[in-house]
Amino acid sequence: MVSNVIQFIFKNKIFKIENPDPNKTILNYVRDDLKKTGTKEGCAEGGCGACTIVLGEIKNNKLIYKPINSCISFLPTLNGKHLILVEDLIEENNKLHPVQEAMVKFHGSQCGFCTPGFTMSLFSMYKSNTSITNDVIDEALSGNLCRCTGYRPIIDAAKSLNKKKYQDKFKKNQNKTIGLLKKIKNTEVEINKNGKKYFAPKTIINLKKILKKYPDAKILSGGTDLSLEVTKFRKELKTIISLNSIEKLNFIKKSKSSIEIGATTSLFDFQNFIKNYYVDFHDVLKRYGSLQIRHVGTIAGNIATASPIGDTLPLLLTLDAKVVVQGVNQKKIFSINEFFISYRRTKLRKGEFIYSIKIPFNKGNIFKAYKISKRFDDDISSVCGSFSFLIKKNKITKAVIAYGGMSEIPKRASAIEKKLINSDFSENTFSKALYLIDRDFSPIDDMRASRNYRLTVAKNLLLKAFYEINNKKIIRVNS
């Protein structure tokens, strides 16, 4: 069934919006139309967390909660979700929710402007974890900025929620909520509002049909980058096709030789999966944007936007991932190493979409990846270095090295690779090879780092990889 009505659960009821503006953000809807002003706009780019809301949805018959940045999420993406705002947390008897109580008790608010966002991130953390460790806290709150407190009281408030047993109203109402969510699940959305179109097909067949008709449409797979066209550059997105309702694109499959990740798999799900195979990939992903971003953003989106500093890209280059592209008629498989053409341009053509990514297991290879940025969390890297080596009898038989932030596209360091291959695995080899960095890259000066720093760090990361492998020890200040 195709409908121009989006439906979501709000305050235990089904809410319907007929033909919403596809360029309107959830934040603007909440503040301007629902007149709920607890949710704040801090930056309109998903960089501060003041607009954090929580969405509930069903996964494996259970309710799960995700914090998202409402300032960069388009209204139609609310379809089929349970919307929870900061005003909704208070319990029926007017008692504060445990997360709110903790924030008050530990003096977690000063000016209070970031507080609704923190409260929602804490709420989501509380609903998703029973054991609240320091790691859980850092991850849950790294996308929320506070300029007043210095975070210590918020951290203490979060810690106090560890193993807290309390049946909140969301728990009590969960069966009802699940029932309501199931009721509104099966719609395929098609909106046409003043010439602005939005499609959220549920099947690949329908997606292909729509793509054929609208080859110039913007594909939304998370949309954490796409939405900035509207919120920052004040453009109008005429036609948006969302992939998020296609369940067939949301998967992670493991075979003997590789992992395959469906296009709409969230970075968060991917991060948790990849941990078991490539720890450094997980560690870099954990510093990719914020939890709010990773719950929405996808690896396919990251590849399609082809940013020179897209943090997963050098890692995928090193691991020689494959990009499975679905055309109107057939699937094509590209090595990611041939996928990027120039600045933000890829081999993806109009009417095509990324179906999945395959990451091979490269047995015996040693994989290392490092992200260098001014701030550890939620920052864009100045340099991201990724390394994979196969060493046999102290000989380097394979060296695959890629960097982000060093060129207009994420790129392999082929001169260095060539120099390393078939050499001894020794400090001497690496010290000699690293001077070839100038041959591989000519980075630019910008607000994140100077050319000189980028070159120096790129060399040093190569050395770091050597020392870490050689000394069998992790040499990092944040580990």
Next chain:
Amino acid sequence: MNNEEIIKNQSIPHDSATKHVSGLADYTDDISEPFNTLYGAIGWSKKAHAKIKKIDLRDVKTSEGVISVVTFNDIPGRNDVGPVFDGDPIFPKSKVEYFGQPLFAVAATSNELARKAVLKAKVVYQDLKPIVTIEEALKKNNLLFDPRIIKKGDPQNKINKSKNKLKGSFNTGSQEHFYLEGQVCLVVPKEDNNLLVYSSTQHPSETQQIIAKMLKQKSNSITVMVRRIGGGFGGKETNFMTSAICALLSHKTKQPIKLRLDRDDDIIITGKRHDFYSEYEVGFNDNGKINGLKLKLASKCGMSPDLSYAINERALLHIDNAYYLSDLEVKNYLCKTNTSSSTAFRGFGGNQGMMAIENILDNVARYLKKDPSGIRKINFYGQNKRNITHYGMKINDNVIQEIFQSLLNKSNYKKRYEKIKKFNLKNKFKKKGIALTPVKFGISFTTIHLNQAGALVHIYTDGSVHLNHGGIEMGQGTHTKIAQLVANSFGLPFEKVQISSTNTSKVPNTSASAASSTTDLNGAATLNAADKIKSNLNNFIKKKYNIFSKIEPVYKNENIYFGNRSFEFKEIIQEAYLNRISLSSSGFYSTPKINFDKQKFKGRPFYYFCYGAAVTEVTIDTLTGENIVDRVDIVHDAGNAINPALELGQIEGGFVQGQGWLTIEEIVWDNSGKLKTFSPSTYKIPAISDTPKKFNVEIFKKGSNVENVVNKQKTTGEPPLMLAMSVFFAIKDAIASVSNYEKIPELDAPATPEKILMSVNKLKNTI
């Protein structure tokens, strides 16, 4: 503990805390808008320095939803928002002086349409060469004022005679306020051309005056209201552009206008912290005691004076930090640059002055190959000798030695200092560093007349208390603390006292909530009002109940006690009302004892000093420059704190904000004067994982105030920011280890991973 102590000492939560966490605390953008509200947006200059040849606004005017456009032609009165000096035109007529300077504004039917419309302006510029850096401005002598020279003793002679001498230069960087709530204003027109202005400002009275002057109206026709603001940090002290333009749009359209700057516009249009550059020449003896010091201190003021004179003055007044400088000369240059006008920011120049002297002491210690904490200690101001500042003020509340000693013990500094040296010998790539730095910060506006405040207190017939004062609630908890003081004064529970919006029609002619003085000044004014009402009540009771004893009545537990006789507060209020006794009063306070001759740079500009010290340990990665703050120990003097939990919040929050200033927060302007760091994606304030891994903060247990400040408290507004100097010098200490402490690292602030790595490499190359 008696009731008085309980109320006074209770660390009760911020009075808006439950509203904060429930989304029910209203900020300016959350106020219900009148039905016909329009939305504003500002069109700004894309050039840093240029003549305006033509502004074509035809496409703007015809853009969807646009109702009105304003330019300088629409301003009936003063076209300037400069608070002290002119120089900040609302819309310049012929020349733009920074990238981001407002040129015109629109009112439209929605925020989005207004913001889209301003992009359609066609402006023809004739480029002029911009001056972007301090270096260029100094070279071209592009200064806002003549250089200011302060001198004490004969520093050149002392330096010449010293056994040891050092010369060098040092930079500290700018900083964006990044208050989470951006600049926002809602103006509602009322009858007789009156305007009701809701603004996110730290300074409602000046907002009122600036709008009145702009519209050529009397101040009594403008009312400014502020319930709370979402952080200020100085960034909302004089940035009157938003409220002025909003009022102008309302004046022209006769409709309510809301103008909320989008984050990028906010960062691009409004001013930031001053960069400072210093050159020094110092002479010292073998123990590291400073004999003579000559400094050149230059700051980047941006395109206009704004508060730069006062900010530079505070830098000059804090060039000593906690140290006695017998012979000193400072030449101060206020550089005019084609950048947004640098403005107030927590520390207000004091922090930049203090960083200059801390860097010198650090270098002196490294030159002598001694523990820098020891060099700092021997240069401290004395109790009875060496206790007159370079501006002639005798320090009579010095507790720095005590705090220093207490912190040394508490943090186990000496042992860790040795342990770190051993760690560094064993580790090739990871290096640790530690530093202990003191803070002495002067409290009072150095412009003496600003040290005044007013308040208004009412008691209603049900015994509840309502109060207003001139201070702005910006997160620091001033409303909570002042309500606590008043509850205590009347012997009432905290819940019986309510503070509502700061309002220029209730308390007039207020000073900005700034200079850390908000609670000191407004608290005292409020208590003055309370005392007047109490005096009415006391006289009434005495007369009515024939009490002749001279015992001071005691207000506590909701009763008034005259010796053994007691009167229930609520009942006596009702009775007083029926007997026609005034239950309302204004209050006033002006800080005593202070004076300052700006010409001679002499006097007592500060009522008292705040003291504190911090020890920080860091680890750096010498391959990448990445670093973490492992542990911080702080002892900070909050006097006799009104609300220790809120003070703790200021200390920790100030520290982390200072840490950001000195480490990751980097403002970048390109050569053409364009700001490159204007959003959270390009400008990084500390996030949760940047909080020190161990963070031990202690409020100085013996804290009090020798002066008669409310509750004998000491403010914690600005001073804790400077505790973060220890982070910078710990990083420098870690870098020094690369040369086995033989060489002095070259490191400017902010110590980004890039600067750290470059400093490490430079040091390696000189070994």
